[in-house]
Amino acid sequence: MLKILIVEDEFISRALLMEMLAAHGVCHVAVNGREAIDVLRRSMQSGGGYDLVCLDIMMPEMDGQEVLTEIRNMEREFGLSGRRATKVIMTTALTDSQSIMKAFTEGCCEAYLTKPIDRSKLQATLQDLNLIP
Structure with a gap:
């Protein structure tokens, strides 16, 4: 069973992700970037x-890009790398290529899904990341 953190400020998106991911593990939630950093630390x-963090890009207090950078900094601090590193799927309504490239190049996320999240795309992404069979 996976340990999953869903970081999402919008209730409906948070509830849908929890429903889609519940079969794969224990889901915790954070409603903003600051809370996510506290939980992860x-x-x-x-x-x-956490095995998986689903991270919204547009959030109050601290956006997803900032959170992703901090996740990678904390992993270095705690010596978590390779297979022990957290898999991060960015989830957002943004579809512009600049946001997508920034998430991959600056933050080193593993995947990017646009909202509304499609269940089959989420499943395929989890399989691609070797999180589920």
């Missing part, structure tokens, strides 16, 4: 971490 400090 505590998890990494306790030796756990």
Whole structure:
């Protein structure tokens, strides 16, 4: 079972992702970027971490790009790399190529899905990331 963090400020999107991912593991939620960083830091400090983070790009307080950068910084701090690193799927309504390239090149996310999230695309992405069979 996966340990999944859904970082999403919009209730409907959060609820849909939880429903789609619940069969694959334990889902926790954060409603903004600051809360996500706090949750992730505590998890990494306790030796756990998350297998998957679904991260919205447009959020209050701290956007998804900033959170992604901080996730990668924390992983370096706690010595989490390779297979132990968190898989991050950016989820957003943004479809412009600049946002997509920034997520991959600057933040090193593993995947990018546009809203509304399609269940079959999410499943395929989880399989591509070797998170599910």
